[in-house]
Amino acid sequence: DAGVIQSPRHEVTEMGQEVTLRCKPISGHDYLFWYRQTMMRGLELLIYFNNNVPIDDSGMPEDRFSAKMPNASFSTLKIQPSEPRDSAVYFCASSLRHLQETQYFGPGTRLLVL
């Protein structure tokens, strides 16, 4: 298996622009997670899905952030409008059947908002 795939790997944009991050989880995995990593806050869980259904989005910082999972093999995290404080590395991860199972992370998207 190719593992969790994320695109783009790097994104540089200007404040106010829309940013869309993409994730393809490992085939057959029921859970998908979106994380944000910053120096100050470490790895924060933003939202997670179970069988394509959003279960907990309490980590999403503001209404500017939204996430979708239209099918089992694709998810997006959208920021609109983007702000400089959104600059971070965003990771997608997936796990097989349970919340406590090992999560497999993608390589991340490094976002810089100017």
Place this chain on the structure above:
Amino acid sequence: DQQVKQNSPSLSVQEGRISILNCDYTNSMFDYFLWYKKYPAEGPTFLISISSIKDKNEDGRFTVFLNKSAKHLSLHIVPSQPGDSAVYFCAASARTPLVFGKGTRLSVIA
């Protein structure tokens, strides 16, 4: 409030010696703990885990110890190798999504 704390942002160890990375937690409901390793420009990768019914789990050079009364776990790497240089994240779960610490950067010096 941080439920999982890694109080040492960085650690340097000589090659061949033991590396000990520490993690403290506050939620007594946590019953499953994991360590992840992260290299630059890559996502975290699973290293080793331990259930709360155990106090030790070993996998090759890596051993995780759990002290439930102290709400403390540690990762021992013996012997340390230059390829172990990475950021190590502690994570915990109470049948909930994983809660991560902020990580400890380990540098193994040849």
